[in-house]
Amino acid sequence: MKIIIVDDDESLRLHLSKALNRRGHYSLAVSNGNEAIIKLRNEPFDAAVIDIQMMGKDGFQVLQELKEIHPQLIGVMLTGHGSISSAVEATKLGAYDYLTKPCDISELETVLKKGFHGVIRAMKPFKEIYHGIVGKSTEIKNIIRIINKVKDSPLPALICGETGVGKELAARALHYDSKRSKHQFVAINCASLKTDLLENEFFGHVKGAFTGATEVKDGIVKIADKGTLFIDEIADMNPSIQASLLRFIEIGTFRPIGSLKECKVDVRIIAAVNRSIEKEVEEKKFRHDLYYRLNVCRIDISPLRERKEDIPLLLDYFLASKISADNSKITITPDARKLLTSCSWLGNVRELFHVMERATLALEDNPTITADIIKSVLPVQKTPYSKSLSGISLDSVEKVSILDNLKINNWNVTRTAKILGIDRRTLQRKIARYGLRE
Ligand SMILES: Nc1ncnc2c1ncn2[C@@H]1O[C@H](COP(=O)(O)OP(=O)(O)OP(=O)(O)O)[C@@H](O)[C@H]1O
Ligand SMILES: [Mg+2]
Known part of the structure; x- marks a missing residue:
């Protein structure tokens, strides 16, 4: 193992x-x-x-x-x-x-x-599972077909889709089902790093390249040699790095910061975006030539609300992955399934799984997720009809209210306590009592 x-x-x-x-x-x-x-x-x-x-x-x-x-x-x-x-x-x-x-x-x-x-x-029952990708919709089948077709191509791939649709999952499938799978899959997120740091992350530097560069540092491009480099949220990439990346894709070489020597590596680039990259190109925020280079093997993943037939399967998959040593099994009622299938899921599969996670947390003695439990953990605007609290215990309401407010306030206990109108120590006691965790 x-x-x-x-x-x-x-x-x-x-x-x-x-x-x-x-x-x-x-x-x-x-x-x-x-x-x-x-x-x-x-x-x-x-x-x-x-x-x-x-x-x-x-x-x-x-x-x-x-x-x-x-x-x-x-x-x-x-x-x-x-x-x-x-x-x-x-x-x-x-x-x-x-x-x-x-x-x-x-x-x-x-x-x-x-x-x-x-x-x-x-x-075992999940025949439709491909490298962690679950789904039986034509959209998902089509994506799996494309992945199989392009997985061994040396050309860059571009994966587009809303947040939480499974772009990173698809990128990993592309890597782990390819000849490169024995080598590294390295992921970098362009939105989370400042420009100078990003350049350094990508290409590394030589000793003495700048103040503080006391040692040689390999960039991820080098670390991913013979493997795959996954560039997440590429639309947020600064133009100066876009230029270096374009050069790297075109000639396959790069220069670490402070070095005059060109280094050659063999890296497959997979990029992901969660908004329209075409719009960024149009507004001249993203280089047209780089877009053109990246947009060769294109994979578009549609939002979950456009492939609702995947939802029941995703629910079963989520529950099956909740195995435990004491063999306790969590089940879900048909009504709860129906309710979950009717939501619009702007956060897609990630949001669906989070809601299921919260429903599991809200379970008490009976390991069955009911429509009422789902209603109590769904963010208010997601509930398709007005939320009734009938039949829900006061404790559950309190628990969900605390959890929601903690999340909204980044788990800042002082602020949350203020909003809930109780003192900090009472809130802490309640957090412990309900076993809430960030
Ligand atoms: N078809 C699917 N089958 C099983 N799990 C899925 C599927 N699609 C997404 N997931 C799960 O949903 C979560 C979000 O997926 P992922 O991180 O790949 O989304 P993303 O498109 O990269 O989102 P973001 O744009 O926010 O980074 C992960 O836990 C992933 O395993
Ligand atoms: Mg992602």
Whole structure:
């Protein structure tokens, strides 16, 4: 199995990693959630062993983000004594199981293997799944057909579609189903980096290139050699880098910052945009010649509301990926399905999965997601008809109200408490009582 270990305790993570490797697995140890996210985007893993209490993002938050990249990932949480009340709670938060520290390596291996076989079993009914892409609509079938046609082409690919439609998923499928799959899939987001940093990220620099450049740094173009470079939100790329990228695509060479020497690499470029790139070209914000180069293998992913027949399948897939060691199964009523199918999903599949995630969190003793639960977790404007609270317990209403307001306020407890009209300590108690997490 391929396992990633996330723990800020260095000796523990290295110990676990070595022990798992000795047992014939491939494991990798990282010290925090962000590193884990980068690794998981770059290569697929079967399971993650995650410490719950870490500096920065806590374990469940890390698990949630990892599962967004790879929903079938088996999450085994490591906890200190008594920090989590039950396996049910861990399962609700997306974990397969949890072990108390110090954990016994044989026990960990047994849990991981059981989880692995469980996932294989749970995913068996999904014949329509292609590298994580689920769907039976003609649109999805067409996308899979195009991916198969262009996956081994050296030409750039351009993936277009609204937020959350699965552009990155398609990009990874293009890479992992190609001859390049043994090499790196490197992702970079143009919207999240400033221009000078972006140039440096792309092409790297030589020693002494600028103040502070005390060491040589390879750019991602070099790291992705023989593999794939996924450039996300390319429409946000600054014109000066657009020029360097165009040059790189045209002649296949680049110059690290401060270097006079041309470097040659073999990289497949996949770019993604979530708004009309043609409009950017028209408004002269995006170079026409670069657009022309990128727009060779084009994949358009339509919004979820235009392929509603995929929704039931996506729901089944979401629920199947919620497997847990205690075999608890979450089901969904036909009414809830109908309601979910009628929404417009401006955030597409990502939003659908988030709503399902919140519905799972709102479950109490009965593991059935009903239409009422869905209504209580749907953002108000998404509910197709006026929201009635009849039949919903006060506790559920309170929980959802707290969760919604926390999210809107970026989990700022002071501000949220003010809006809810309660004091900070009361809010903190309620957050703990409902087990809410960012
Ligand atoms: N057809 C699909 N089958 C299964 N999961 C999907 C599908 N489409 C999207 N997802 C899931 O939805 C989430 C969002 O997908 P992804 O990150 O690929 O979207 P995106 O188009 O890159 O969005 P953004 O523009 O916001 O970056 C991921 O968890 C992904 O696994
Ligand atoms: Mg994306």
